Amino acid sequence: xxxxxxxxxxxxxxxxxxxxxxxxxxxxxxxxxxxxxxxxxxxxxxxxxxxxxxxxxxxxxxxxxxxxxxxxxxxxxxxxxxxxxxxxxxxxxxxxxxxxxxxxxxxxxxxxxxxxxxxxxxxxxxxxxxxxxxxxxxxxxxxxxxxxxxxxxxxxxxxxxxxxxxxxxxxxxxxxxxxxxxxxxxxxxxxxxxxxxxxxxxxxxxxxxxxxxxxxxxxxxxxxxxxxxxxxxxxxxxxxxxxxxxxxxxxxxxxxxxxxxxxxxxxxxxxxxxxxxxxxxxxxxxxxxxxxxxxxxxxxxxxxxxxxxxxxxxxxxxxxxxxxxxxxxx
Amino acid sequence: xxxxxxxxxxxxxxxxxxxxxxxxxxxxxxxxxxxxxxxxxxxxxxxxxxxxxxxxxxxxxxxxxxxxxxxxxxxxxxxxxxxxxxxxxxxxxxxxxxxxxxxxxxxxxxxxxxxxxxxxxxxxxxxxxxxxxxxxxxxxxxxxxxxxxxxxxxxxxxxxxxxxxxxxxxxxxxxxxxxxxxxxxxxxxxxxxxxxxxxxxxxxxxxxxxxxxxxxxxxxxxxxxxxxxxxxxxxxxxxxxxxxxxxxxxxxxxxxxxxxxxxxxxxxxxxxxxxxxxxxxxxxxxxxxxxxxxxxxxxxxxxxxxxxxxxxxxxxxxxxxxxxxxxxxxxxxxxxxxxxxxxxxxxxxxxxxxxxxxxxxxxxxxxxxxxxxxxxxxxxxxxxxxxxxxx
Numbered sequence: 001x002x003x004x005x006x007x008x009x010x011x012x013x014x015x016x017x018x019x020x021x022x023x024x025x026x027x028x029x030x031x032x033x034x035x036x037x038x039x040x041x042x043x044x045x046x047x048x049x050x051x052x053x054x055x056x057x058x059x060x061x062x063x064x065x066x067x068x069x070x071x072x073x074x075x076x077x078x079x080x081x082x083x084x085x086x087x088x089x090x091x092x093x094x095x096x097x098x099x100x101x102x103x104x105x106x107x108x109x110x111x112x113x114x115x116x117x118x119x120x121x122x123x124x125x126x127x128x129x130x131x132x133x134x135x136x137x138x139x140x141x142x143x144x145x146x147x148x149x150x151x152x153x154x155x156x157x158x159x160x161x162x163x164x165x166x167x168x169x170x171x172x173x174x175x176x177x178x179x180x181x182x183x184x185x186x187x188x189x190x191x192x193x194x195x196x197x198x199x200x201x202x203x204x205x206x207x208x209x210x211x212x213x214x215x216x217x218x219x220x221x222x223x224x225x226x227x228x229x230x231x232x233x234x235x236x237x238x239x240x241x242x243x244x245x246x247x248x249x250x251x252x253x254x255x256x257x258x259x260x261x262x263x264x265x266x267x268x269x270x271x272x273x274x275x276x277x278x279x280x281x282x283x284x285x286x287x288x289x290x291x292x293x294x295x296x297x298x299x300x301x302x303x304x305x306x307x308x309x310x311x312x313x314x315x316x317x318x319x320x321x322x323x324x325x326x327x328x329x330x
Numbered sequence: 331x332x333x334x335x336x337x338x339x340x341x342x343x344x345x346x347x348x349x350x351x352x353x354x355x356x357x358x359x360x361x362x363x364x365x366x367x368x369x370x371x372x373x374x375x376x377x378x379x380x381x382x383x384x385x386x387x388x389x390x391x392x393x394x395x396x397x398x399x400x401x402x403x404x405x406x407x408x409x410x411x412x413x414x415x416x417x418x419x420x421x422x423x424x425x426x427x428x429x430x431x432x433x434x435x436x437x438x439x440x441x442x443x444x445x446x447x448x449x450x451x452x453x454x455x456x457x458x459x460x461x462x463x464x465x466x467x468x469x470x471x472x473x474x475x476x477x478x479x480x481x482x483x484x485x486x487x488x489x490x491x492x493x494x495x496x497x498x499x500x501x502x503x504x505x506x507x508x509x510x511x512x513x514x515x516x517x518x519x520x521x522x523x524x525x526x527x528x529x530x531x532x533x534x535x536x537x538x539x540x541x542x543x544x545x546x547x548x549x550x551x552x553x554x555x556x557x558x559x560x561x562x563x564x565x566x567x568x569x570x571x572x573x574x575x576x577x578x579x580x581x582x583x584x585x586x587x588x589x590x591x592x593x594x595x596x597x598x599x600x601x602x603x604x605x606x607x608x609x610x611x612x613x614x615x616x617x618x619x620x621x622x623x624x625x626x627x628x629x630x631x632x633x634x635x636x637x638x639x640x641x642x643x644x645x646x647x648x649x650x651x652x653x654x655x656x657x658x659x660x661x662x663x664x665x666x667x668x669x670x671x672x673x674x675x676x677x678x679x680x681x682x683x684x685x686x687x688x689x690x691x692x693x694x695x696x697x698x699x700x701x702x703x704x705x706x707x708x709x710x711x712x713x714x715x716x717x718x719x720x721x
């Protein structure tokens with residue numbers, strides 16, 4: 001990577017801008033077969049394109065000529081599957097600017113936008129070609145994925161009379177790929193790394209769905225009445241497979257705990273206090289303890305659950321110290 | 331008890347790679363190197379092997395190793411689940427297969443790039459398949475960030491402290507003892523690097539109450555063994571380490587690293603369940619044990635193992651350790667190789683290799699007059715234990 005400044009780079013590539021490159025010719029005229037294939041693949045059932053009767057009765061177009069969907073504009077003068085442009089196409093390189101930026105170390109490329117304008121429909125028998133021009137290179141910009149330049153290309157789609165039938169403005173971001181992913185120093189950044197989602201199989205789904213519905217559910221054997229957690233399909237006391245759930249009040253005491261310091265696993269905040277809670281209903285559950293200083297956590301301390309949506313589609317029964325009973329003294 | 335596996339088979343070969351933080355080669359190569367070394371140590375050839383046993387977690391298939399070490403056919407092969415809890419299972423299987431006449435000579439191996447590869451302690455998921463029983467089990471813990479072995483074991487360590495008045499220093503004395511042995515073992519990570527109790531207390535908190543020096547170092551390496559019949563062992567050069575007893579154990583409270591729902595968290599119910607039979611099968615008692623190679627991935631769980639196997643009463647292991655009994659020169663030296671805390675973490679198999687060396691009299695930290703060594707597999711998981719005897 002050279003040490004050229006952004007200004008130097010722009011100075012070097014500006015002469016390469018505004019050079020209209022083309023034509024890129026089509027291999028075949030607009031045809032009913034290709035329109036049908038495209039409409040069929042895309043699920044586009046607009047009768048204007050292929051229904052001759054409809055077109056005659058409801059449009060100004062010819063009854064005999066299929067009409068091409070505007071969104072097909074770029075495919076008529078596309079390269080073939082071997083990468084060859086249609087006969088008589090230019091051999092000039094449109095992408096000198098991108099190559100120049102790559103030489104300067106801006107090797108990443110990301111498509112940013114694709115704005116299309118349609119001027120007229122193409123009909124069966126029309127013959128398309130197009131020209132492309134790099135019309136803008138931005139100043140050096142800093143983004144979430146790295147530093148780089150926004151490069152905008154204008155594609156002009158012409159018919160056999162050299163009349164513009166559609167155009168597109170395509171913007172790429174050419175950027176320096178950071179050695180470390182941007183944001184790596186901020187592991188808790190929302191949307192970057194989520195808590196690992198639990199397995200919600202047949203045995204466990206009710207528990208997690210219950211939390212999303214605002215309830216901490218404990219399995220209860222329908223035959224012997226024993227409660228159990230974590231969930232399992234068979235009652236270990238009477239071997240019954242019949243079960244339902246009761247809703248826990250979410251109150252209990254700390255049976256044991258740890259405070260995790262290292263390694264710091266995203267997206268969690270550290271130190272991360274984990275408790276094993278003896279629920280009043282008589283089962284134990286693991287969770288996080290929120291809002292208590294590590295030194296103040298004690299075995300036996302009363303805790304209460306607060307159902308918390310920690311991220312989209314994940315609600316957890318987080319615990320906090322139960323409020324002290326305030327007794328008024330005379 | 332002539333119909334048991336007791337004293338029917340013996341460990342006649344041990345082999346290992348170096349232990350490192352980055353082996354620089356595949357787990358398959360580590361496995362082949364260790365197996366070949368164990369065969370050479372036993373004075374046997376690959377073509378003598380007719381059985382193999384390993385850990386479910388091991389990534390190296392039996393057929394691949396067999397072919398490379400010059401073997402021809404296996405009549406018996408088996409795997410044991412539950413991470414380090416598998417350290418004794420393969421010896422149970424091998425002795426059973428040999429005692430029943432299924433096969434004659436079993437190779438046992440464990441090879442892992444656990445340091446340079448996927449570290450268990452990192453909190454990374456081992457697998458994300460919704461069908462993996464590990465992930466189903468851990469689903470009730472991972473969403474809270476409760477996802478490292480140190481943190482899971484901290485739950486039990488905290489209960490042990492609460493119920494018996496043990497302190498972080500009591501765990502620290504275990505770590506200091508292991509590091510003292512490692513300091514004179516050239517194969518150990520911590521060769522010539524002993525620690526003091528003060529240094530233990532000053533080491534940073536990992537998962538309260540576990541400090542850095544309460545945790546083993548994750549490692550790359552491989553260990554392998556050759557087990558054969560006691561009759562065949564008589565024709566081989568090494569002093570046989572006879573399998574006097576061996577036993578696996580799962581109890582109803584057993585969970586994969588997360589045994590949080592039983593009556594107590596301050597003990598290890600699998601060892602409580604199997605200890606009596608480990609002794610009775612061998613016709614021995616705790617006073618017959620000269621050395622113990624106990625699973626010490628984390629120092630706190632050495633204490634309840636001493637209690638489960640009858641070296642002291644419940645809750646008194648802290649005093650047993652404080653009195654120096656597990657140290658160099660103590661009445662029950664524990665892990666004279668330095669343990670997983672001091673030598674390396676090869677899922678407990680390096681401790682069993684040390685047990686064999688103690689039986690042979692070939693350890694760098696040799697204890698005098700060793701006839702019986704107790705070995706244990708992982709704690710906090712379905713596990714096992716065995717007694718090796720000088721043959």
